[in-house]
Amino acid sequence: MKTPARILADQVNRIQKSGRFSPRSASLPTWCPGCGYFGIHQGLNDCISRLGLPLAEIVTVSGIGCAGRYPFFSNTYGLHTVHGRALPAATGVKLANPNLTVFAVGGDGDGLAIGGGHLPHIARRNIDVNYLLFDNSIYGLTKGQPSPSSPIGTKTKASPYGTVDKPLNATLMALSYGASFVARLFAGDPKGITEALIEGVRNPGFSFFHIYTTCVTFDKNFKTWTHLKEWTHALSQDYNPNDLRRAFNEVLNDDFSLGVIFKRDI
């Protein structure tokens, strides 16, 4: 029988075999087997390995949520703060010791609902924090309620007749806040994540990574692996991420093009 434990073991095995293992903590991620977060984990770990950053000089800051558990699955220093407050804490960490590389990670509830008031400000202050928004359009840890990015009609226990509110577009929001680096990515493409992260870490200011991902346990309809794979695609070859107006147009015209959407000229 293919038990959950078996599936998970396979998954971990695969990651281990990839050979870039060091930034992973010894304890296994407690995410559900098949969760998109494993892909982000791999993408970020590979970024760290490839940049050769010393683990003791990295701080991974998070709020609360399945995504928020990330620091426990990483061998960097970690700061698992309260729900929604990863960005203020990350601001403090970075300003206190600018030598540290700071990653902030969190879910869409953490970052767009309770913590939604902080994003405009870290962006306008252009604090050199790399923020990975794990956007699965659901509240995973609290067992499946709609999030600010859930599409209209999302049915959950908390919305048995379907949601009625328009979803928020995190990429568009980050652009409108004047973020200096904005990328849109997909958990099913860890390589793409690694590439964009490497570029973003080098951006000497706030870098925002809007990562589409899936909650295999609580979302069987919308952001499924199947859908996301079908919907997402790379930005066109001639795309120029230095042009803010073009970035806005791209995001207004296409919800699923992936890559570095905007990068302020320095």
Added chain:
Amino acid sequence: MKTPARILADQVNRIQKSGRFSPRSASLPTWCPGCGYFGIHQGLNDCISRLGLPLAEIVTVSGIGCAGRYPFFSNTYGLHTVHGRALPAATGVKLANPNLTVFAVGGDGDGLAIGGGHLPHIARRNIDVNYLLFDNSIYGLTKGQPSPSSPIGTKTKASPYGTVDKPLNATLMALSYGASFVARLFAGDPKGITEALIEGVRNPGFSFFHIYTTCVTFDKNFKTWTHLKEWTHALSQDYNPNDLRRAFNEVLNDDFSLGVIFKRDI
């Protein structure tokens, strides 16, 4: 001698003479003589008079700030809540009794800093609240600190060497949140405010009014009457507010065009 009290009395006199007095409370606004808020007051009062709304069926909700004092200067029902929470309270009021016309008013600190996390959500829920953001780019009530919309280099007691953070653009933010009605206005043009308000009140959803205004006491450099008068101008004649992409372009290209920027087709 032209004492502050005199200047104020003149100002009040002028408003009184305008003949549309009823929505004004008997007690004089305690704003500084010359404050831009008098113009907004006139604009909103005229809107109420012209729409013939019964004062007892209007609720004016605010947070804290000079702008937040608004409800005391109005004869409608008023709810003067805490700093930054006008929008959640207004949501409660409107859903509790949909017959009421609800205005939310507040400053740029109230709405973009401490309360900045609520704007995306009232917009996406499209609650039928009319929100007037009094954007003077300064914290008035607390005696002059920079606000999230202060331009780089703003010098105040709290920023004696000038601010370094990029200002936020509230109109752009409201658009990116999917607000169904967005107008940009100027306190020096109460007529324009009245016109836009009348249109916005009729919009059966969330309507956002980004109003440029001046703090004569704490901002002698940036959003002064002189500058605002010089900088602001009407949207071009052929402007079509039903086109979201055009709205974004307008706002990205011009910070000071006034009028209804966007209006979702119903």
Added chain:
Amino acid sequence: MPEVDFTVEVCGMAGDGTIAAGGLINEAMSLGGFSVLGFDSYPAEIRGFGRCVTNSRIGSNDIVALGEKTHALISLNDEQSRSRAPFLAEHSLVFFDSNPPAYVSEDNSLLSVLPPGEEVFGMPFGELAVGASGSSRGRNLTALGGFAAVTGTDPNLFRKVIRDKFKSKGEKVVNINVKSFDAGYQYALEKFSDRLKSVFPKIETGHDPQKVTLSGNQAIGMAAIDAGLKLYFGYPITPATPIMEYLAKYLPEHGGRVVQMEDEISSIGAVLGSFYAGARSMTATSGPGFALMTELITHGVMAEIPAVILDAQRGGPATGLPTKTEQSDLHAAVFGGPGDSARIVIAPTNVEECYHFVIRSFQLAEKYQTPVIVLTDFFLDNRVENRPFIRASEGQAASWNVFPDDAFKDRYQRYADTPSGISPRALPGMQGFNFTATGLEHTEKGSPDYSSENHAKMSEKRHRKIRYALKDLEKPAEFFVSDNLDVGVIGWGSTFGSVLEAVEKSRKNGFKVGALKITSLFPYHSETIKAFMAKSRRVLVPELNYEGQLANLIAHLDSKPVERLNFVTGAPIPPSAIQNRIEELLEVVA
């Protein structure tokens, strides 16, 4: 008929149907006429690794606390069930899957950790289910069949509750599930024919139709609906989420609406806005969310706007222990927030009170125009009781709003300083009563005024009002109280059941012990509490927190030092722990 007091646990992984099996036991036993108190726990939050445990205590008399020792354990996953072994009573019955879906090594087997003397019953749960239904999903039901057979429970009780549970899914599903149960039942009858017991005698009176099996969360949701709730604003948080989910499902058909807000601050903001505009509304949260609400709660105090806030406590501080129970938000509920901001705080002690207190909270909020905080905790929210339960009539849930007299039109003083401190409150829409509610200090009329005289006067008015509210707040209830107690035990919230059971047992041992139940935590009935303390040679306050938060509140009422018994285990206090402490104190007294 022998007295029954039997505790059964089901333990498995998430996905094993553990919670469902426990629920069916509760329902079946309730139908059989027994008293039941059930409680589920799920330690891990992230799925895929979760151990689920249900605990059902079944008795012929009233059950007020959770069972401490388990008399039967149904293991759906042996690796997980090992953790339950220490809680087994002597000679308990252990049911396990003799052919489990996942291989469990010898070292990790359940049997290897069982104390000697337990009676074990191995059954091929999965195979039996496959045989009955074609799928192993009914493993939990075959296990129940085994349990019913061995314990001598009337199988029709189970068949009925299984049918009820699956009714909505159609006859086919119902039959498959009953068949799975029967397969287990038959198997066990035959296989264990020489070891069958008769644990659950048929109770002659049978099922009391007024007995409803209900969790605290369900009772709270029902109460809100029966109170005519118009708006629920909330943000998901364990263990309060089920209230939102219950209301999301049932409130719309009663004309109300659930709005999931962006955070707890906006939730309480919207609740205040709705009450201001005249609609009953509420929010429920847990400690971390409650902390975020305190600024606006004090706004309700100052602007005199009603609000109902339920704090479903969990382990703290901070994010703490989200799925564990604790009574450690009392300090915050009574004292959190800036300024002299007295508000009303009440705490039910059982499921029935959850229902009645929530209804009352709307009325108190309306009459006293102030936030009312209802404190529950995970153990109370998530526990199931089957007590006779009468829903409130419309009259009993009627509005307690106090509206201004028409005579005051156009000269209305929103914050009129009356003898009770209650000022009639107008609602938007009422012509001629327009006013502005404010969190600034204000005159009777409502204008900001920071003068010394005014602040002194209005502070007095607000506190007078809260003191006055005492007359509408339930008095502490005395149990077994006589003029001279050797030990008086004071309990509150979910813990009171354990207090009561401990006191009863101590009395059976011949000791002069009494109990006081405090449900009104602020303001509180100091005279009654004082009198009880005075009557008791020793006063004991058992609580599920470290700091002794109720003890801190009332310690000054008597000159004797209060004895504290604090548990910070994340689990209900076992009655025996209280009983032991009582009897230790008695030795000292003696």
Added chain:
Amino acid sequence: MPEVDFTVEVCGMAGDGTIAAGGLINEAMSLGGFSVLGFDSYPAEIRGFGRCVTNSRIGSNDIVALGEKTHALISLNDEQSRSRAPFLAEHSLVFFDSNPPAYVSEDNSLLSVLPPGEEVFGMPFGELAVGASGSSRGRNLTALGGFAAVTGTDPNLFRKVIRDKFKSKGEKVVNINVKSFDAGYQYALEKFSDRLKSVFPKIETGHDPQKVTLSGNQAIGMAAIDAGLKLYFGYPITPATPIMEYLAKYLPEHGGRVVQMEDEISSIGAVLGSFYAGARSMTATSGPGFALMTELITHGVMAEIPAVILDAQRGGPATGLPTKTEQSDLHAAVFGGPGDSARIVIAPTNVEECYHFVIRSFQLAEKYQTPVIVLTDFFLDNRVENRPFIRASEGQAASWNVFPDDAFKDRYQRYADTPSGISPRALPGMQGFNFTATGLEHTEKGSPDYSSENHAKMSEKRHRKIRYALKDLEKPAEFFVSDNLDVGVIGWGSTFGSVLEAVEKSRKNGFKVGALKITSLFPYHSETIKAFMAKSRRVLVPELNYEGQLANLIAHLDSKPVERLNFVTGAPIPPSAIQNRIEELLEVVA
């Protein structure tokens, strides 16, 4: 030399230069060798309508409380000054503008409300200023000139402090201002030659160079700088804003930075982040902002991250009375937030303590790895004192960080359960000590763990640490304490000065009265407090709040009921009110 105890008020509208004039009086008198305690208040927040009042109490002995009766009133605006008339002592000196810039009707004149017997001095403030400087802006200085002449103050004291004040604006400005002062001085010397007094004798010893005239806010800012503050995160709020403004000006030159955040939640979030990463940082706020911080404060408690939070209290609840003083956040400071979240709370009682306590708060936060809350209030923040004041040396402000031993590299337990409860703390960047700080309950290693044993153990560890901190927390200080007191008065915060003065005066009346100053509010030295209460036949706790928040905290320590004296006037408690209450209690005792 006769004893001097003289109070002078300046009152005007915003824009009249009221606060500046009051400040010059404080400086001049300090230079003259007197003790000074000054306090400004500005009731209205919105400009253009604000009444400003400064109160300076000037004495030859130490001054610890504000003056109650005004001996001289300098009115820059008669309409505003009318409100000060009730506070005038008999035969006080009243200076007013005989030709005011705005017409004041007879009904609104100051003179019409003066009690009989006051000595009035009408001077054309504005005209004199125009004559001296060409502009009426120097009105406040001509008024000071009149005051100096009539009270017989050495004019050079004023000339010197005026010069110092305007020094940075160039010689021309300095001269114009000195001229305005002189114009008033000369005018009064001549005009009132028959009524000149000699209120302020020359003090032989003259000015003590160690005496610094400093406000609470300045002392706090200086302390933060002397402690090597690296980051200040804050959000404007009255009355805490001046701390941010002070640091914004001076911190950069010491290598630090002020970041105005988007709210109070992000401010405390960033403070925790910086301390986690090893930098001293702080935030200051008032009640409403403090309430918003409580969730994250308990995160500091749970994750054991240092933080320094200053709560500059104002009138509450909610937005309350932003420019009024109150001591009503004690409940929230000690008890706010979810869970058993004991933290350190300290409260200075005067300007000097503001300085030393803020420095100490960084050290306590570092050593005990927990948020430290410093409670001040508007009266303390904004009061000016001129006491001998020695800044802390670098050593005195040294880090109290406790780092792990290199031996623990690679097997580091961030939350090791040591006897003191203090676990050595690693900082990011230290190789081999990587850990994750979390607000979930966790093992010694830092992994989430909700088991009963672990939560019990770690709760005990955290509380043990806080109890242990007592040894580094200042003990309550006794004043005039003997074995048998008739009344023992307990004071805290800005109110303690009034307590001390009242006790001294009562003792002069021959009564056996003593005082206890509590500066460590949590944890507190219960044995010392208990002993003091035991020694006192009656215990009195005067506080600037309605609920008796300190009294609530300590009432259980003694079997006698605590007498409470609560003021909710938004203004400091007058010493005489405390003295009266003491003497009333004495009658009962006698």
